[in-house]
Amino acid sequence: MSQEEFETVIGLEVHVQLNTKTKIFCNCSTDYSNKPANTHVCEVCMGLPGVLPVLNQNVLQYAMKACMALECDITKETKFDRKHYFYPDLPKAYQISQFDKPIGERGRIRIELEDGSERLIGVTRIHMEEDAGKSLHAENGETLVDYNRACVPLLEIVSEPDMRTPEEARAYLEKLKLIMRYIGVSDCDMENGSLRCDVNVSVRPVGTEKFGTKVEIKNMNSFRSVVRALEYEKKRQVRQIKRDQRILQQTMLWDDVKGETRVMRTKENADDYRYFPEPDLPPVHITQDMIQEVSQLLPELPDKKVDRIIKTYQIPAYNARLMAEDRELSDYFEEAVRSHNNPVSISNWILSELLRELNKDLLPIRDCKIKASHLGKLVYLIDSGVISGKIAKDVFEEMYKEGSEPESIVKSRGLTQISDDSQIQEIILAVLTNNSQSVHDMQAGKMKAFGFLVGQIMKETRGKANPGKVNEILKSLLREKYQIECP
Amino acid sequence: MSIEVETVRRLFELSKLSVAEEEIASFQGDLEAMLDYAKSLEEVNTDGVEPTFFITPQANVFREDVVSPSLPSEKVLQEAPTKIHRYFRLPKVIENI
Numbered sequence: 158m159s160q161e162e163f164e165t166v167i168g169l170e171v172h173v174q175l176n177t178k179t180k181i182f183c184n185c186s187t188d189y190s191n192k193p194a195n196t197h198v199c200e201v202c203m204g205l206p207g208v209l210p211v212l213n214q215n216v217l218q219y220a221m222k223a224c225m226a227l228e229c230d231i232t233k234e235t236k237f238d239r240k241h242y243f244y245p246d247l248p249k250a251y252q253i254s255q256f257d258k259p260i261g262e263r264g265r266i267r268i269e270l271e272d273g274s275e276r277l278i279g280v281t282r283i284h285m286e287e288d289a290g291k292s293l294h295a296e297n298g299e300t301l302v303d304y305n306r307a308c309v310p311l312l313e314i315v316s317e318p319d320m321r322t323p324e325e326a327r328a329y330l331e332k333l334k335l336i337m338r339y340i341g342v343s344d345c346d347m348e349n350g351s352l353r354c355d356v357n358v359s360v361r362p363v364g365t366e367k368f369g370t371k372v373e374i375k376n377m378n379s380f381r382s383v384v385r386a387l388e389y390e391k392k393r394q395v396r397q398i399k400r401d402q403r404i405l406q407q408t409m410l411w412d413d414v415k416g417e418t419r420v421m422r423t424k425e426n427a428d429d430y431r432y433f434p435e436p437d438l439p440p441v442h443i444t445q446d447m448i449q450e451v452s453q454l455l456p457e458l459p460d461k462k463v464d465r466i467i468k469t470y471q472i473p474a475y476n477a478r479l480m481a482e483d484r485e486l487s488d489y490f491e492e493a494v495r496s497h498n499n500p501v502s503i504s505n506w507i508l509s510e511l512l513r514e515l516n517k518d519l520l521p522i523r524d525c526k527i528k529a530s531h532l533g534k535l536v537y538l539i540d541s542g543v544i545s546g547k548i549a550k551d552v553f554e555e556m557y558k559e560g561s562e563p564e565s566i567v568k569s570r571g572l573t574q575i576s577d578d579s580q581i582q583e584i585i586l587a588v589l590t591n592n593s594q595s596v597h598d599m600q601a602g603k604m605k606a607f608g609f610l611v612g613q614i615m616k617e618t619r620g621k622a623n624p625g626k627v628n629e630i631l632k633s634l635l636r637e638k639y640q641i642e643c644p
Numbered sequence: 645m646s647i648e649v650e651t652v653r654r655l656f657e658l659s660k661l662s663v664a665e666e667e668i669a670s671f672q673g674d675l676e677a678m679l680d681y682a683k684s685l686e687e688v689n690t691d692g693v694e695p696t697f698f699i700t701p702q703a704n705v706f707r708e709d710v711v712s713p714s715l716p717s718e719k720v721l722q723e724a725p726t727k728i729h730r731y732f733r734l735p736k737v738i739e740n741i
């Protein structure tokens with residue numbers, strides 16, 4: 158059997174760090190990045206004896222938003238549990254997490270694939286928990302611990318083993334990140350650790366139902382490395398099977414430099430976290446009123462937005478998706494369309510010219526000098542024949558630099574398109590007189606000279622002549638005066 | 645109620661405690677006695693009784709998301725046996741991975 162005769166079965170466990178101001182159970186600030194070690198800790202997050210954790214109400218609210226956005230059932234009677242394990246970055250020797258009553262269950266995420274097809278990936282559960290501190294492993298073998306990150310709120314989002322290719326896993330992560338950003342609960346940046354992802358992966362012959370033995374992979378630091386790790390692991394597992402070797406249930410670490418996975422530990426006996434209910438945190442009863450209140454805070458979600466934009470504006474799905482990747486960008490598009498109803502052209506201007514400039518300057522759309530309504534106006538000036546598409550690019554450039562209004566740029570720089578027939582005719586006649594050689598060439602059947610003449614006319618008018626009219630009038634003059642028939 | 649020697653070893657392992665081989669039998673006896681004591685609860689009829697996870701009737705206790713100052717780091721590190729540059733300093737905790 159070849160590699161193609163196997164399919165991968167992939168499930169993802171994603172940890173998303175919530176961007177609340179304070180930690181999940183104490184008033185310490187969560188703004189720990191680049192801060193000196195152990196300056197954002199208190200008795201509660203250090204787990205000193207006799208302290209009482211109290212749930213941050215925004216953590217609950219953000220978790221509920223996430224559940225709604227991923228279409229989970231919200232657990233009405235939810236609670237916290239202690240998960241026990243020993244590790245120096247876990248000050249209490251247990252992590253406050255959720256076990257049998259996670260805040261959300263049975264959700265789903267719609268993913269779009271390269272070929273334009275869509276799939277639904279199940280979300281098994283979402284639960285709230287606290288982050289651990291950070292251990293640094295020094296060269297001399299010592300471990301240094303910083304507890305600034307301990308107790309920072311996390312959502313763990315576990316998918317069903319529904320993905321079948323590394324690309325689907327990537328699409329899932331991209332969509333999850335997009336949704337979390339839309340609802341404003343996390344920036345989901347894998348590089349700075351606000352999104353972490355472990356994968357479970359097994360292989361099986363295509364067409365079979367039974368799952369193979371799964372391997373867990375940790376330590377990927379970008380979406381790209383998730384894809385690479387999955388591709389590598391698929392090959393490794395298929396090779397093992399073809400050699401009649403058993404796949405061991407293992408935890409592997411991804412080495413991004415070497416581009417390979419290696420064994421971290423073999424799971425001989427299943428982990429035993431000895432979960433029990435956290436007695437210091439009273440349960441949470443989620444009422445209909447609370448759900449009502451939180452649902453009003455939800456923005457229009459990416460899938461709905463894309464569907465609505467495609468339907469309302471009749472633009473290509475590709476354009477709609479690309480713009481919806483940034484909530485503010487798609488708002489900008491809609492505002493521009495309100496000032497001039499040509500959605501296709503406006504979306505093209507946004508995705509080509511505007512994004513190119515913004516990406517070059519690393520600017521978000523909100524810092525763009527061109528007002529949405531001005532971009533609409535620019536497209537209006539093209540559509541109504543006032544300026545040519547070519548001139549519009551120059552006008553756009555000035556709008557981008559100065560933030561000025563397109564009509565005033567066109568006026569002050571005298572860029573109005575020449576569409577007046579008699580004026581164009583006059584210019585063409587002059588060009589024909591000055592380029593008699595080209596006319597002779599055409600009479601001799603060298604039709605290439607036509608393009609040259611058009612170029613001369615545009616040069617003469619500094620690009621302002623209406624190109625359609627130039628073509629039309631030039632052809633008719635050549636026919637009338639020189640009996641030259643142009644195709 | 646009997647408890648296997650292996651289970652006793654596993655409990656020590658999970659608790660990160662070391663135990664001398666000759667002590668295991670005595671711990672085994674102690675643990676069995678505890679289980680037998682707790683077993684008396686099985687005599688109570690709990691049909692139709694909801695499990696009790698919390699012993700107070702409280703629910704929905706929240707705090708506002710407002711920052712207050714953390715502890716000064718001298719205090720945080722006060723009881724650390726060894727420290728270096730504001731870090732807790734520990735012996736090596738992981739094998740070469």
Ligand SMILES: [Zn+2]
Nearest residue numbers: 183185199202
């Ligand atoms: Zn704290």
